[in-house]
Amino acid sequence: MELGAYERAKADRIAPAAGLSVVDVVALVPRLGPQQSAAAQPESTDDGGQAAAAVPAPGPVGALAPNLRRPEEQPAADDSGAASGKQPTAADERAQEVKAEAEAVTGVASPAVEEAAEQHDQEQTEPVPAPAAVSVAEHGRELPSIPAGERGDAWCVPTPNLASKRPNFTQQPRQMAFLDTDTGVLVHRDQVVRLDLGTASVSEILTAVYATVPDSVERIYITAGDPWHRDADRYPFLRDAVAAWLNAPVPGWQVESSRGKDRLAGHLVHPRNPVGRWQRGDQHIEIRSVGEWFDPADADPAVVRDAFVLLWKQLRHHWPDVTLMGSPSQTGRDLWSRTIPAKTGSKWSEGYPVMSEEIRGLLHATAGQGRTELIVPPRVPAKLPQLVEYDRTFAYAKHTWASGVGAPRRITAAAFAAMSAKEQTNALFAPSHWQIRVTVPDGWNHVGILPAPAAGDRAWYYPAEPGQTFTTWAGGAEVNLALRNPITPWRIEILDGLLWESGTPLRDWSAKLKDAWATLQALAANHGDQRQRTAAHLASRAVRSILLYGIGGFAQRPRITTRSVPAGHEHEIPAGAQIIGSDGETITWQRSAGFSRDPYAHPEWAAGVWSGARAALLSTKMREDNTFVGALHLPHDSIVAFRTDAIYTTHDATWPYRGQPGDYLKKGHLPGPVTGPRTEEELLSLQTLGRAHLDEEQEAGQ
Known part of the structure; x- marks a missing residue:
């Protein structure tokens, strides 16, 4: 409230520092919210009413x-x-x-x-x-x-020369494992083991997991535990704790820099559902949160695995070459691209044009x-x-x-x-x-x-x-x-x-997803086994996420580059970058890289x-x-x-x-x-x- 009396205080600056939304700040301190200009305030009248409202300043001529x-x-x-x-x-x-x-x-x-x-x-x-x-x-x-x-x-x-065209290749599947970092339970295919994860640092997780599963596993989904929040009480914001967890040293591994044509290299610092990417020679690994797909609630890693299996089976009815990618957004975009008209001479068979960068x-x-x-x-x-x-x-x-x-x-x-x-x-x-x-x-x-x-x-x-x-x-x-x-x-x-x-x-893509969703909803309501009902419900939520985040993926927000440098090396931070976290040892920064030539940006x-x-x-x-x-x-x-x-x-x-x-x-x-x-x-x-x-x-x- 006292800060609200400060003349230069602004809600959009206070909100991030307070860990609140702009709406929350305005609700607490109305002065920081929208204010009518003095010229626009109605004048009081002697009888307690109001004078006629002021006419707004002239603006561009509009057509009614x-x-x-x-x-x-x-x-x-x-x-x-x-x-x-x-x-x-x-x-x-x-x-x-x-x-x-x-x-x-x-x-x-x-x-x-x-x-x-x-x-x-x-x-x-x-x-x-x-x-x-x-x-x-x-x-x-x-x-x-x-x-x-x-x-x-x-x-x-x-x-x-930029349009959304139907791909002429099939996505290659990546083996995945499911890990509860609270209990240490790891599920890979039909294998269920309990690991000692220590403090659940990246290094400890990778060491324990690859002592149990083959190197061909390229994706680890965290089903519970949120290890990136283990030291959250040491940082003012969750994002700082996540950045520190992702950027901690991992002996024998380095942050993934590239993978062929895959531009999704490096970490994604997200306060709830981060993505960490590392490589060791030709071996690549992602650690992701299953929360990107659905809230697993109390489901154990085996039920989460069954949910992904059911999801794949239902989608396969509509897309025989379906591959579940790392996120629902990536999966949704890939599935949509396979509904683009392919018949020669049909409308849009040459692809849907991408708007100019200015319109985007x-x-x-x-x-x-x-x-x-x-x-x-x-x-x-x-x-x-x-x-x-x-x-x-x-x-x-x-x-x-x-x-x-x-x-x-x-x-x-x-x-x-x-x-x-x-x-x-x-x-x-x-x-x-x-x-x-x-x-x-x-x-x-x-x-x-x-x-x-x-x-x-x-x-x-x-x-x-x-x-x-x-x-x-x-x-x-x-x-x-x-x-x-x-x-x-x-x-x-x-x-x-x-x-x-x-x-x-979007109609064909959406219709197929709605059909898969309805089938899984029915399975969740009628299956005789409680664990399979739970798995079907989670799979239906995953279909929802594929459509929801697939649509969000079309929005193609500007690319954000996130990197870290050791403390004392601030001179290495590029111009225009914003420092988003510091733990005394490393400084994390991010910078907008503008819009890419994304053929699927709509x-x-x-x-x-x-x-x-x-x-x-x-x-x-x-x-x-x-x-x-x-x-x-x-x-x-x-x-x-x-x-x-x-x-x-x-x-x-x-x-x-x-x-x-x-x-x-x-x-x-x-x-x-x-x-x-x-x-x-x-x-x-x-x-x-x-x-x-x-x-x-x-x-x-x-």
Whole structure:
């Protein structure tokens, strides 16, 4: 609190030092969060009211987006008990009928959309009126824009001679072993032994393991024990402890520098799931955490091995040449590459073009991932009557129906304004990414819909106060939802945008993974052996990770190089590097190496899936039940938090659950009164209690 009084204090600088998120810091010290500029603050009046809100400073000229709902139709009452009390209209229904998964979360243009657009043309729909607006500071982070004119247009030209093509080789499998460093139990194939690991340093692990298994084992998965955290109490951050563990001397071994064409050399310093890579002559070894694939909970190494076997068998039904690679991200990318059209003459058989480095950088900076938001009083009561957690099952699999392919078409404000209503509507339903100026409508009394940039790297918040105005980038699914949400349309001005042709590059890959997931889910529910049920459940979680992290892999973040030098050799640290840890003996640094010429880099696909998932977190339709679900269909003061695919609310909704991707599963219930969480740590504590209580309720009801 005292630090908050320091004029130069900033949330994005304090958060890493305190081991908190930016949102946590702002919740504790509101002054460090977004502040309205003095010019934008409403003036007090003598009668206790407020003067008219100040008009924001002039900015780039935008083109007003159309109201996607027919003006003469008012939303019907919602049977969920939500304060919004409104449903999407018949016009919305017509725009969604052709494709089930095109519902405002995939951005698919369809004949139904064109029909609705033609009606808009004929009816000359009035635009959303401009309410008085209050400008909101950008939290100290300004998002990039596309340059004007030919320079910006050149960004839309894909990278020359770089495309995603189907591979003409088969991945070579690598033998793996599974090790619990708490118990010393090692499993390799059918062999189960107990090792003496000493303090579980890298040197002790490699010595003990290779005294038992052949040198052909190239991958050791740690199933429990987290040896890289053994000395965590000696360091201010987990990352420092992990770096020290990875970089400790390993007699006879050296850090892997290269392996043929494999660019994944050297260590990955991650606080929870690090990867260590070493070599001894021609022998190579990786030590990895099985937590990359799934949380093994209390499963022993033999059950974890069985989970990998079941995973491989199920994937083999769809990919006869499947090879499980080191991480789910690598595996997901490899499996996807084997679904690229190969038939000569078929569309995209020559490969999917990779966006320019400028567009990739723009998407990296402006397309966030999951929504993480903690809502505190006075927007919610200090004492909650109860806390219920709803989590979307295998959510990202629901948003892979269509994606943008080919070179993007730039849509400037002038170009958008020159479009007919039909063309504008089709553009707003298509795979797209928009730079927009947004105004929260007067009378709005619910959670925010669109992300705005917050202080800190890739941090976002969601303005919800009536009259607030801000400039941001957002995916087509979210812009679409803001214009036709079940309460009232938001005012959106198009400043710039990227529009892609609609294609299905992820559909086949996703369908195969969903099938494998469903089969393993059924096996986990029905197998007669408890250990095999556990293994099947873990394998189904691994399939989820393959899709989840496979999509994240398409985002292709800038390469980060991590290295260490002995203390006293600071002069060897390259310019532009950031020191991330020091234990008195070694100094660990990292540096961004920019974007590589990665033939499988498609951030436009990852951005589209993430945008669709965030939109569905607010409103989506369960077609089998003709029911709308999501946060906007709950009472406005019942939403406590969002966490990626989960909603935490005080309202016990009766949403149907069929176990399908995208369905909302009631995952926790904590009876009240409950003191509302003020930090992420408090939310996670309540999450744990709520899940345990719901398990007890369900067991008592059986």
